[in-house]
Amino acid sequence: MRRVALATAFMTILTAGFAQAEVMYVTAKEGLRIRSEPSEEAEILSVLPFASEVDGEIEDGWMHTDEGYLSEEFLSDTDPLSDAQYLGTWRVTAYFETGHQTASGAWPEINVTAAHNSLPFGTQIYIENQGFWTVQDRGPSSMGENWCDLYLGDYGTCVQFGEKYAKVYLVTEEKP
Numbered sequence: 001m002r003r004v005a006l007a008t009a010f011m012t013i014l015t016a017g018f019a020q021a022e023v024m025y026v027t028a029k030e031g032l033r034i035r036s037e038p039s040e041e042a043e044i045l046s047v048l049p050f051a052s053e054v055d056g057e058i059e060d061g062w063m064h065t066d067e068g069y070l071s072e073e074f075l076s077d078t079d080p081l082s083d084a085q086y087l088g089t090w091r092v093t094a095y096f097e098t099g100h101q102t103a104s105g106a107w108p109e110i111n112v113t114a115a116h117n118s119l120p121f122g123t124q125i126y127i128e129n130q131g132f133w134t135v136q137d138r139g140p141s142s143m144g145e146n147w148c149d150l151y152l153g154d155y156g157t158c159v160q161f162g163e164k165y166a167k168v169y170l171v172t173e174e175k176p
Contacts (some may be wrong), residue, residue, distance in 0.1 A: 003031070021055050023054070024054055024063065024078050025054070025076050026070075026074060026075065026162045027050070027080050028050060030131070031050060032048045032071070033045075034047065034069065035070075036068055038059075038060065038062035040068045045067065049131075050080065051079065052110070053079075054075070067096075069169060080171050086169055087168045087170055088121070088168065090166065091144075091147040091149070091163065092127060092147075092164045092166065093162075094151070094157070094162075095149050095151055095158060095162075096153055103136075109151065110151060110152060110153040111131070111151075113136045113137055113150070114127075114135050114151070115148060115151070116135050116139065117138050119135045121135055122134065122135065123135040124170075124172045125148070126168070127168050128167040
């Protein structure tokens with residue numbers, strides 16, 4: 001019993017003064033910038049997507065990771081997708097200007113409008129590494145349940161986007 005108490009006391013002394021590494025999640029919807037130094041003015045090295053899991057030591061409002069520094073303001077110890085319904089891995093493609101309103105009657109918006117054949121209009125989905133989208137349109141009859149088309153505005157952007165497979169989450173049932 002005395003050895004356990006001594007070992008515990010030794011570990012407490014050993015770890016005192018050291019910051020604990022924490023596992024956190026990115027909550028910034030547009031992604032979180034990784035900076036070269038713990039400052040808003042520091043160089044941006046890259047951006048971590050929403051809901052990315054990160055770990056590092058937090059000190060003075062900044063998490064220090066192997067890649068750089070993240071503002072603690074946009075981190076949470078709770079996965080922001082924990083309440084979202086996982087719909088599966090879907091085929092994700094892109095479409096461009098049609099000159100017409102969407103099937104819902106809305107004009108298509110770049111990086112907002114998604115086409116899916118069975119989710120209700122107004123449904124918000126999160127697509128891993130692509131962000132948040134709102135179902136406002138329908139796709140071709142060949143579009144299956146596990147496929148969505150994202151409105152990207154022009155032909156060149158759509159060609160560059162190509163075809164991807166990504167995890168898709170239902171964020172809300174309907175939005176007005």
